[in-house]
Amino acid sequence: MIQIADASLFITGKRLEGSVVTVPSVVEELKDESARTTMELMDVRVEPPLQSLKKEVRLKAGVTRDSEELSGTDIDILAKALEYSRREETILVTDDFAIQNTAIQLGIRVMPAAQRKIKDVLLWQKQCIGCKRRFPEGDVCPVCGTQMKKVRKGKITSVKRLG
Structure with missing residues (x-):
């Protein structure tokens, strides 16, 4: 291995x-x-x-x-x-x-x-810190022009531990 x-x-x-x-x-x-x-x-x-x-x-x-x-x-x-x-x-x-x-x-x-x-495979997206709308990517909100931050969108699957 x-x-x-x-x-x-x-x-x-x-x-x-x-x-x-x-x-x-x-x-x-x-x-x-x-x-x-x-x-x-x-x-x-x-x-x-x-x-x-x-x-x-x-x-x-x-x-x-x-x-x-x-x-x-x-x-x-x-x-x-x-x-x-x-x-x-x-x-x-x-x-x-x-x-x-x-x-x-x-x-x-x-x-x-x-x-x-890690326990789960996570998916991320961006959320505007002003209007709270979510987008797949970007640093500035296309709606209100405020900065966006990375937030968890969801998880795909549980990850099995190696023995």
């Missing part, structure tokens, strides 16, 4: 047995020396994500509206996990809820590094 690791794995200092892969942008995020040491001790392979899969990740993140929360590094790690999940058993190790939400929608198994795992 391949384990795709987000920065949270190395930052928490948790060590995994077996094959661990990450992406170059995760390595760049590791400023703490102990996090870098943890990564080096696990003999992690660092591989770039495929551009075609990054596009697929962005499309799926648009469905759940997690796209506003995901950084470039988040997209990279999701694309790498998607690549491996299509050819062998793969688990994405991350504490980031937006990454977990999108990964589950992509059919990727997830495991938290130190935090709890």
Whole structure:
């Protein structure tokens, strides 16, 4: 089984047995020396994500509206996990809820590094803080011109815990 690791794995200092892969942008995020040491001790392979899969990740993140929360590094790690999940058993190790939400929608198994795992896949939308109308996206209400905030639209399914 391949384990795709987000920065949270190395930052928490948790060590995994077996094959661990990450992406170059995760390595760049590791400023703490102990996090870098943890990564080096696990003999992690660092591989770039495929551009075609990054596009697929962005499309799926648009469905759940997690796209506003995901950084470039988040997209990279999701694309790498998607690549491996299509050819062998793969688990994405991350504490980031937006990454977990999108990964589950992509059919990727997830495991938290130190935090709890999400219980439900959530869908998001925007709500005007002035008139309270809801819209699928945007930062400014097209009706009254007030700022909008992200609110939960609903959930898709319960997420089963990994054994």
